[in-house]
Amino acid sequence: MLRIDGERIYLRDHRAGDLESFHAWLSDPVVARYLTFRTSTRDQSFIQLADALQENDKETRTKYFFATVLHENDHIIGEAGFTIKARAEHGGIADLGYFLLKPYWGKGYATEATELMLAYCFKVLKLHKVVATCDAENKASERVMKRCGMVQEACPKKDYLLNGEWRDRLGYGILYEDWIKHQEPMDGS
Ligand SMILES: CC(C)(COP(=O)(O)OP(=O)(O)OC[C@H]1O[C@@H](n2cnc3c(N)ncnc32)[C@H](O)[C@@H]1OP(=O)(O)O)[C@@H](O)C(=O)NCCC(=O)NCCS
Numbered sequence: 521m522l523r524i525d526g527e528r529i530y531l532r533d534h535r536a537g538d539l540e541s542f543h544a545w546l547s548d549p550v551v552a553r554y555l556t557f558r559t560s561t562r563d564q565s566f567i568q569l570a571d572a573l574q575e576n577d578k579e580t581r582t583k584y585f586f587a588t589v590l591h592e593n594d595h596i597i598g599e600a601g602f603t604i605k606a607r608a609e610h611g612g613i614a615d616l617g618y619f620l621l622k623p624y625w626g627k628g629y630a631t632e633a634t635e636l637m638l639a640y641c642f643k644v645l646k647l648h649k650v651v652a653t654c655d656a657e658n659k660a661s662e663r664v665m666k667r668c669g670m671v672q673e674a675c676p677k678k679d680y681l682l683n684g685e686w687r688d689r690l691g692y693g694i695l696y697e698d699w700i701k702h703q704e705p706m707d708g709s
């Protein structure tokens with residue numbers, strides 16, 4: 521089971537016992553406001569969790585879905601993960617995302633989770649680029665990407681369908697060489 525430790529949180533592969541918290545965020549209309557894959561029933565969440573669990577044991581893994589857990593009490597506060605969408609002998613590209621239960625917003629946890637995923641993608645998986653997208657109005661998500669050193673690369677208009685409405689998206693990305701530079705001020709502090 522993969523586990524990535526940070527200062528206040530850790531990311532770990534999902535277990536079957538995560539269904540309660542998994543369903544809580546995935547079916548919450550506030551958390552899932554900008555999601556196209558939100559669920560309404562526990563059975564639907566179970567199917568999505570089962571898909572995530574299947575990925576854990578794959579030899580050539582392309583999907584990493586993690587529970588985001590607090591060190592202090594082992595409570596699951598949300599989900600974070602990434603999909604490797606391209607891979608070559610040298611480098612590859614991952615697309616990441618993050619979701620937190622509402623009581624845990626605004627405490628920097630998504631930023632910490634994203635920093636952990638970036639470090640894993642660049643240092644362990646040796647990818648050359650990580651990207652992420654959000655709804656153009658999802659300011660909290662955009663701020664997380666910026667805080668982690670990602671830069672806006674695209675703003676595709678009416679690019680995805682949400683509740684019957686075509687909506688604009690923001691595309692952010694960071695290259696390995698720029699991520700390394702972003703680490704320097706923190707290493708020196
Ligand atoms: C997006 C999300 C994960 C952010 O989590 P978080 O832990 O609150 O994020 P952080 O605390 O690390 O950082 C949030 C930043 O956004 C800012 N922010 C929050 N809401 C904002 C808003 N409405 N407008 C502008 N900035 C906002 C915060 O002030 C903070 O920036 P700062 O530290 O520079 O002040 C959380 O809001 C969430 O789960 N939303 C629902 C799911 C979702 O939309 N996920 C992203 C899908 S692309």
